[in-house]
Amino acid sequence: MTDLQEVLDEIAAEAASVEDCGVVAQYIPELAKVDAKQFGIAVTLPDGTVHSAGDSATGFSIQSVSKVFTLALALGKLGDSVWSSVGREPSGNPFNSIVQLEQEKGRPRNPFINAGAIAVVDLIMAGHQPKEAIGEIIQFIRHLADDDSILIDEHVARSETAHGDRNASLAHFMRSFGNIDHPVDHVLGVYFHQCALVMNCRQLARAGLFLASQGRDPVTGAQVVSEQRARRINAIMLTCGHYDGSGEFAFRVGLPGKSGVGGGILAIAPGKASIAVWSPGLDRVGNSKLGTAALEQLARRMDWSVFGA
Ligand code: GLN
Secondary structure (H helix, E strand, C coil), rough: CCHHHHHHHHHHHHHHCCCCEEEEECCCCCHCCCCCCCCCEEEEECCCCCCEEEEECCCCCCCHHHHHHHHHHHHHHHHHHHCCCCCCCCCCCCCCHHHHHHHCCCCCCCCCHHHHHHHHHHHHCCCCHHHHHHHHHHHHHHHCCCCCEECCCCCHHHHHHHCCCHHHHHHHHCCCCCCCCCCCCHHHHHHHHHHHEEEEEHHHHHHHHHHHHHCCCCCCCCCCCHHHHHHHHHHHHHHHHHHHHEEEEECCCCCCCCCCCCCCCEEEECCCCCEECCCCCECCCEEEHHHHHHHHHHHHHHHHCCCCC
């Protein structure tokens, strides 16, 4: 049997020796300051045990990985009516693209591109002040990670707000079609805060465990989402979780995964493991370069691809 810890140690050692680890996100000044030469990985198994290597206890900005959790939260609150505001097809476009939105009359292709995640936030905000919605999101993630110490980095949230013209355009555009109910600055305030959540790989892998375990947190026994819903969230992660790099990720790694421009990726091996990897350097489409390479290795060596060993 392959020894998981040994595999993780080898992957981390290899990552440390790579020269070209990609480029950190430049368009959010606070993220541009992060040292690209960092790498962490953590794997949580259905019995709750955690294996990790590298900088797995270093916090990072989870950015778009948060979109998995807000989708689960919105589905829990509103059920399948979420799908009248947002679709579930891969976009084949960059995460902040605006072109498709016009053709499709303000209904974003899926909940993992920026427009889709902003529409999901608008749904979560129903009946709430922005502060309360932020509180609800953070509580949900703390509950999933079983860790009350998880916080939001206000500097990152403010940095993104100050440079958020593209996301503001997406939100205004959707609002012009009636697909956003709340004032745009309120919705963006919540969205930028959810993106600015700080977690480390160990916390993130733990928070994703319900998706590897039929919607149930196997440690606490809490049913987070139904089995069918967990399966469907995984399906959307596989098809849409890496934007216009989703096909390539499925080809190389073969697991449902969600990336963020902070360099984090949450990947799910259904029934087997929840994996979080982080390395801040990104590839051309904004996905962690070493993170993807690490997951490719891990899935291959553990025979975890959903497409068969
Ligand atoms: N907060 C980032 C943005 O809205 C999230 C994008 C990402 O992680 N891909 O641009």
